[in-house]
Amino acid sequence: MDNKQSSAGKCPVMHGAMTSSGQTNSDWWPNALNLDILHQHDSKTNPLGEDFDYAEELKQLDVEALKSDLRTLMTESQAWWPADWGSYVGMFARVAWHSAGSYRLSDGRGGGGAGNQRFAPLNSWPDNVNTDKGRRLLWPIKKKYGNKISWADLILLSGTIAYEVAGLKIYGFAFGRKDIWHPEKDTYWGAEKEWLAPSDGRYGDVDKPDTMENPLAAVQMGLIYVNPEGVNGQPDPLKTAAQVRETFARMAMDDEETAALTAGGHTIGKCHGNGRAEDLSPDPETADVEYQGIGWMNTKGRSIGRDTVVSGIEGAWTANPTQWDMGWFEMLFGHDWELKKSPAGAWQWEPVDINEEDMPVDVEDSSIRLKPIMTDADMAMKVDPIYNGICQKFMQDPEYFSACFARAWFKLTHRDLGPKSRYIGPDVPAEDLIWQDPIPAVDYTLSDADITALKTTILASGLSVAELVATAWDSARTYRGSDYRGGANGARIRLAPQKDWEGNEPDRLQKVLSVLEGIQAGFGKPVSLADLIVLAGSAAVEKAAQDAGVDISVPFAPGRGDATDDMTDAASFDVLEPIHDGFRNWVKKDYTVSVEELLLDRSQLMGLTAPEMTVLIGGMRVLDTNYAGTSHGVFTDRKGVLSNDFFVNLTDMAYNWKPAGKNLYHIVDRKTGDVKWTATRVDLVFGSNSILRAYAEVYAQDDNQQKFVKDFVKAWVKVMNADRYDLK
Missing domain, CATH: 1.10.520.10 (Peroxidase; domain 1)
Structure with missing residues (x-):
């Protein structure tokens, strides 16, 4: 046999050697001990070098100028991704929330403290749809301030400024989060092999939320917290309330903090589901090079404005979705609600009867009014007696609600930053908080x-x-x-x-x-x-x-x-x-x-x-x-x-x-x-x-x-x- 082979058409490199398509040692020997977790942030992945000192860079940051630029960004709608109602407050609150919201108390992993939302799998989780757009909107500011602000700090600060622009008196903010440069791919997010697989496998008994597998906190693969449509996508507010309570507890929140975050989180912004999920382009990590890291574009529509698809639920929670107010409470407790399907086919709750003037307007055309919505998690705040009682207290004292949310938001965005000694910046609150694990300073020296x-x-x-x-x-x-x-x-x-x-x-x-x-x-x-x-x-x-x-x-x-x-x-x-x-x-x-x-x-x-x-x-x-x-x-x-x-x-x-x-x-x-x-x-x-x-x-x-x-x-x-x- 002639062993000579033509070189024509032969690839000059080993197939799969530089992509994930090749067989790895883990593929050949799946039971071998994988030491990669000990070296996942090797200094060789850091383009800034070992001598880079973020704390020193922060000393040069003009914090007020940065915050001013973020405030301006909130109302400067960009044609490639227009702002709902001309305001990005809902967008950036969600980007920051979903960065911080992956934190879990059991092993301290997840959270917004390292800018990990930029990488897979988090950048492509179904629950993080269109957070890629928020990070791209932030890019001009990151580019301007460069090494003086990490992505981790910028993402969480953007959400805090969003609430401030909406009208909330914020509790404070601390810088000091260093970026990682490689995904934390060895973090255990669950054993499922598909996104949003039924949650039963995470529980000993799905009807008993405390039987969820440790160290997990989210109820399904690819979600931050709970399924907004209900347990395994089946609406039942009381069952959802039990999952909400367990999930938020596993993220270090008590019942009052959970109620405040749910109400405050849904006071601004809206859900997007005016289209079919199957018409979306691939997620950022799957999309081909021409997408440049942008995913989930609606291929059957404009993909922007009223044609945006995120959760599949469609609508705003309040009549004034860009303002910090008591609108969520007024809407939820001021109406009776019934189950409906969104244009994307998702379960959502809509008011049985509502005056047109009490409805939110369309994101693009203020002459059009649309029905508000509630998720199953929102309804849980109404039907669960403990959450209901907390909400009644909030409604009687709006200032108390605002203060509770501001503190809970601060905790959400700072829980994985560590003790107060790691906090940097002019807006660090003076108060010592118990969850910061305070330690008294010593006033002695030893020779x-x-x-x-x-x-x-x-x-x-x-x-x-x-x-x-x-x-x-x-x-x-x-x-x-x-x-x-x-x-x-x-x-x-x-x-x-x-x-x-x-x-x-x-x-x-x-x-x-x-x-x-x-x-x-x-x-x-x-x-x-x-x-x-x-x-x-x-x-x-x-x-x-x-x-x-x-x-x-x-x-x-x-x-x-x-x-x-x-x-x-x-x-x-x-x-x-x-x-x-x-x-x-x-x-x-x-x-x-x-x-x-x-x-x-x-x-x-x-x-x-x-x-x-x-x-x-x-x-x-x-x-x-x-x-x-x-x-x-x-x-x-x-x-x-x-x-x-x-x-x-x-x-x-x-x-x-x-x-x-x-x-x-x-x-x-x-x-x-x-x-x-x-x-x-x-x-x-x-x-x-x-x-x-x-x-x-x-x-x-x-x-x-x-x-x-x-x-x-x-x-x-x-x-x-x-x-x-x-x-x-």
């Missing part, structure tokens, strides 16, 4: 001599290296970079609910805290317990390193405060409770997710890279910090010494590895057949996964004991200081 004296006293206290390290770790491990909550600052580990968490080993914790409190009382000058807990762990790491033959000083930065019970919203801290900690080889119970996947989730929330995760695991094992003192993975005969023994013995082919029960393995000497050690999946994955093994082999090398210690200390300090925003 090098003070720190040395405290270390000496701690190490002579009778507490073991393992006890000191585990306590410091437990205090710091609650940190999550998703919404900047948790961490060692505040020493909330000594307060409810953290002091009683199973994963914190309350008896051991109280033993250590009692000793440290005694040291604090006898020191002779102020020092917070938060600082003392971290210093104690660091002193123990230093000692363990010295016992391994490596002299090293663990950097320590004092300045942590001690929070009090009245500064702690105990209920909202429940979600920070660890149900697993691979670093201490503990899992609360059996989960459908593997323990190694749980480890990746925790590591990503803590902001760790795969190498940092690896070196911390090896160090924590030999320091003997396992939960309840188990020996699983403690591959050393020198417990409490910061050696690289974990990696040396993990990679030693003198041993064999045999399953010995649920998440338990025996490490067997090949010559004698004796069980040398025991291990869990978390331990053995560092030898079985090809990437993690490559890291493990680095630390197992004969010439890398010192490197191991230095890298462990660096990663340790990163964890201890994760919530020290004053150091960044």
Whole structure:
């Protein structure tokens, strides 16, 4: 056979190599541990470079000029995407809302804090239809102010200014959100394989909203909150009320905040459904290059003005949809309502009887009046007795309603910005809010001599290296970079609910805290317990390193405060409770997710890279910090010494590895057949996964004991200081 082939017509590159159409490692090995989540915001994706400092850029921002430009934009209708009634207030309120509204309290992921709405999947969620138009309307302003304003800040500020232009007295606004440059594609938004699939799969029982799968909050794939037509698209306001309550609770809102946001969110703007969804062009991520990232254009009509299609529901909620007023309440509670179908075929509620002069006018022709509408979620506010009672209170005191909405809007748009110390700008409210997890500032300093004296006293206290390290770790491990909550600052580990968490080993914790409190009382000058807990762990790491033959000083930065019970919203801290900690080889119970996947989730929330995760695991094992003192993975005969023994013995082919029960393995000497050690999946994955093994082999090398210690200390300090925003 002639093996010579003509090159004519042959593609010069590998098919699929540069698009998503090619087979990936995940396609070939779907059960392999995917470490991408630990590197999803690699600095190589950032066009601004590692030296870019957004906080410094913000100092140059003319905030008043920016706000003035946004106010002007609100009423400057653009021909390519005309404003409803000549005003974009509804548009930008929705763009900002849908950016912030993906936040969920359970793991802190989602939200508007990173400008993630620019990327898939959020930019193409069915619920985010036409938010792409809002971002394009903002582009001239982003272009003008450049690096001085992030997309994340600009999007949320636009919504706040929209409400201000409509007539609301806003509560405040803070800058400080840094943009990401790559989608957070590894965030779990649900297991569904199609948009808006029936929600039953998310629930143990769809009629019991609290059975929704964690960490999810939205009721269907591609929605921000609930289905506006009703549960699974079937109108039933009482059932919808139950879903609204659970969903908003999972987004950190109570009943009053939920009612205020529902009413205030629908006081301005309208729903769009004057056309068929099947006539729309593809979503932004699917659309071909000629669309330039713009999706959902109505191919059978003008696509703009009255021909716009978004939710499929068609109509405004109030008679004055560009003004902040009590119109939503007057409309909802002033009429009886009946179910109708929109032109797009969506269920919506319309008034049984209404005077023409009370109807909103058409978005393009003010001589035409159209019936107002309500969604099933709006009707839920009327039929649910708790929501109804709150709405009655709002109707009796419009100023109270406006104040409640302004504060709830501020919370919605700032919940994932973290503590107040991260807030930047002239409009930051002076008030400390409980959901900001306030911590008192310290007014003391510690000299090098003070720190040395405290270390000496701690190490002579009778507490073991393992006890000191585990306590410091437990205090710091609650940190999550998703919404900047948790961490060692505040020493909330000594307060409810953290002091009683199973994963914190309350008896051991109280033993250590009692000793440290005694040291604090006898020191002779102020020092917070938060600082003392971290210093104690660091002193123990230093000692363990010295016992391994490596002299090293663990950097320590004092300045942590001690929070009090009245500064702690105990209920909202429940979600920070660890149900697993691979670093201490503990899992609360059996989960459908593997323990190694749980480890990746925790590591990503803590902001760790795969190498940092690896070196911390090896160090924590030999320091003997396992939960309840188990020996699983403690591959050393020198417990409490910061050696690289974990990696040396993990990679030693003198041993064999045999399953010995649920998440338990025996490490067997090949010559004698004796069980040398025991291990869990978390331990053995560092030898079985090809990437993690490559890291493990680095630390197992004969010439890398010192490197191991230095890298462990660096990663340790990163964890201890994760919530020290004053150091960044």
